[in-house]
Amino acid sequence: DIRHNIMFIPTRYLKGDQLDNFATRYSLLTESKDNMVENSKVQDPDLLFLDQFNNVLRSSKYQLLLDQDDIVKLHTSIKSNLLTILAGLSGTGKSRIIRAYAEALGIDKNSENRFKFISVKPSWQDDSDLLGFADTISNNYRPSDTGLVDTLIDAKKNSDQIYLIVLDEMNLSRIEYYFSQFLSVLERDSDERYLTLYSDYLEARLYNSSTYHARIMIPENVRFIGTMNIDESTFELSDKLIDRANIIELNTVPFYEIENMKLENLKQKQEEKNWHKFPVSLLNHSAHDIKLSTTQLNFLWELHEALNHELPNIGVSWRNVKFIEKFLNRLPSNYFKKIDEAFDWQVSERILTKLRGTDTMLSNLISYNEKDHKLNGKIIEILDKYADLSQFEVSRKVLQVKVRELVVNGYAR
Known part of the structure; x- marks a missing residue:
């Protein structure tokens, strides 16, 4: 196999008998370009993350086989949207995929508050089920047992870290009821995304108002992800919600392809030097x-x-x-x-x-x-x-x- 390479050499190098010098400079320049291409792959946080995400999905812990385009869709949607919804048939592994995504970000057991998994209940009627309420009898704010409010407070304090809040089976109840405030707030600029926990005039009366202010911000480092089954037991989505969310329906990969998966121990992978914990800059890249x-x-x-x-x-x-x-x-x-x-x-x-x-x-x-x-x-x-x-x-x-x-x-x- 013979390759023909043509190299144009400036006459000044020929006249000055500097051909060897030019050849050396050309070689260094070519090597530099090759290194730049290789380094760009290493330095691109998206490519680093997607490689790590694939490792998590194909580990012995998760054993999930996804279409590569779906993996890119999910990651890009989470980066560019405050609310991403995974929709599809029950049992397709939507919740496990999101758990794997959080683990690929480097969110481990020591940072559980950064990954808040909330199971939606059919009985939810308004945002107090998700957020909590002001108890005027005891003069205290009672946050919901979902822990969402505390997660948002924690996210505000740690603006350099990514926080994922998952609403599992979010259409078991009418989303427009319990998520109504969020639908209005999500479209605002990052410095205007405030949720109202209770009326301002109550703030002076509540004993724990220094912790739970009347208004709470949804910081830029927070992303909401919903899972949704499409069957007769669930509610339809409103146009208002569809207009504000990116809805992804995953492709089904043939079951037999799992035989070709090379399963690796995830814990060993996480102990290796090349395992990354990704900061919030990944979302803005x-x-x-x-x-x-x-x-x-x-x-x-x-x-x-x-x-x-x-x-x-x-x-x-x-x-x-x-x-x-x-x-x-x-x-x-x-x-x-x-x-x-x-x-x-x-x-x-x-x-x-x-x-x-x-x-x-x-x-x-x-x-x-x-x-x-x-x-x-x-x-x-x-x-x-x-x-x-x-x-x-x-x-x-x-x-x-x-x-x-x-x-x-x-x-x-």
Whole structure:
């Protein structure tokens, strides 16, 4: 195998009989570039974390096999959104995946308060079930036994560390009831995200008000993650919630592939020198400087008009546009060439999740032609029109599922 390399040498080196010197400098420069590429991999916190996350997932403790794109989706969503929701069938390991994510961050048993796992109860009716209440008889604030308030206070004191708050099976109760304050607060700027625990005029009366102030902040180093089953025992999500959350439905990896997994002892991995504990700077790391193109904005606008024409209360909001752009910028550096696919992910997760209703409501937007065995409708026409932007493979699969639901159930969830 012979490789032909052409090297252009400035004449000053030839005239000055400095060819050997030039060759040495060229060699050093080439080695330097190779080292820069290698160092960039080492220094990129996203790539470091994803490698560690994969090690945790495939360890003997968790034995979880996930699609690599789903792993990237989850991590990028947590970085770019205050609220990420994992949705899917019961028993797919959603809760274990989040526990593995926390362990990959370096959150261990000695820092349990940084990972607060809250099981939602069907009886929850308002935010006092999640936060607590002011007891005016004993003049004390009674925080909920979920421990959420204490976790938020602790997070404010340790702003350099990542805190994860998990709401397990969050749609067992109506989210708009117990999470109502959060839905209003999550869209605000980081210095304005205050929850009201009780009225200001009570603060002087309560004995423990120095610990539990009337208002409490949701700091920038906190992320909420929800798990959600989709079945008849749970409640539908409101448009208000869907508009503020990134909803990820995990792909199912063939069960037989677990035979190829090389399981390693996680405790031994954590004792190695190359095991990392990631600070809050991981959440803010951005490998790209992407602005949505005119074509992408035109696509989103046409999609908004199509949705809004058929479903007047549904569309693509400015919030959606802003978070799609933020998501693309927070992708790992090695996903730069897959921006078109990532854009498709966001269309399916942030916009098509709003597409719900009966066949009469949705038939103009999506339908199925039994003769041609093809999807039809305004949304399909828009996806086809912007095929150069993305193949929209994930979005088309989502629409196929919704069409099947319309045929079988008469209603798309």
